[in-house]
Amino acid sequence: MRTNRLEAFSDGVLAIIITVMVLELHVPEQHDWAALGDSATGFLTYALSFVYVGIYWNNHHHMFQVVERVSGAVLWANLHLLFWLSLFPFTTGWMDESGFATVPTIVYGVDLLLAGTAYYLVQLVVFRLPGGEHLREAVGADFKGKSSPVFYIVGILLCLVNTYLGLAVYTVVALMWLIPDKRMERYVEAHEVASG
Numbered sequence: 001m002r003t004n005r006l007e008a009f010s011d012g013v014l015a016i017i018i019t020v021m022v023l024e025l026h027v028p029e030q031h032d033w034a035a036l037g038d039s040a041t042g043f044l045t046y047a048l049s050f051v052y053v054g055i056y057w058n059n060h061h062h063m064f065q066v067v068e069r070v071s072g073a074v075l076w077a078n079l080h081l082l083f084w085l086s087l088f089p090f091t092t093g094w095m096d097e098s099g100f101a102t103v104p105t106i107v108y109g110v111d112l113l114l115a116g117t118a119y120y121l122v123q124l125v126v127f128r129l130p131g132g133e134h135l136r137e138a139v140g141a142d143f144k145g146k147s148s149p150v151f152y153i154v155g156i157l158l159c160l161v162n163t164y165l166g167l168a169v170y171t172v173v174a175l176m177w178l179i180p181d182k183r184m185e186r187y188v189e190a191h192e193v194a195s196g
Contacts, residue, residue, distance in 0.1 A: 006078055024046070049092040059119070066135045094108075108170070113149055
């Protein structure tokens with residue numbers, strides 16, 4: 001099966017996730033700067049989760065530029081990823097509404113960890129496809145992919161000390177992934193030039 005249906009479905013789900021998250025933002029009841037300031041934490045947690053969804057969308061797109069076909073195992077692995085991503089609106093909202101209480105902030109970190117693990121599983125399944133060696137070559141040592149779960153676990157544990165320390169670690173991982181990763185693009189461009 002070609003990748004276009006999987007990509008279209010995933011794009012649609014990610015768009016819905018972002019829509020649900022933005023609908024969770026509370027409009028201030030007052031019409032002044034102070035009221036807007038009271039909404040700042042909601043906006044910041046939304047922005048963090050938006051960045052994470054954007055990172056997954058970007059990397060997902062690049063992954064399926066390298067392979068041409070998917071299997072049933074890839075479809076199920078991708079659904080597993082979308083499941084954990086679809087919980088972002090819930091875990092983001094709970095963390096924000098609790099005022100960054102310990103358990104909701106830990107649950108948010110666990111959701112990030114499980115989504116990251118699910119993405120890695122998609123990658124492993126794609127590696128086994130015909131042409132998957134191209135993805136493996138493009139990914140290389142994958143420092144960011146391998147270190148992110150460790151950071152999430154550290155962030156989750158730090159939440160037991162202070163939730164803002166845990167949030168800082170979650171933010172560092174997002175910032176680490178925001179740095180443009182050109183491996184896939186360079187790989188696709190190099191192979192398009194070589195074959196064309």
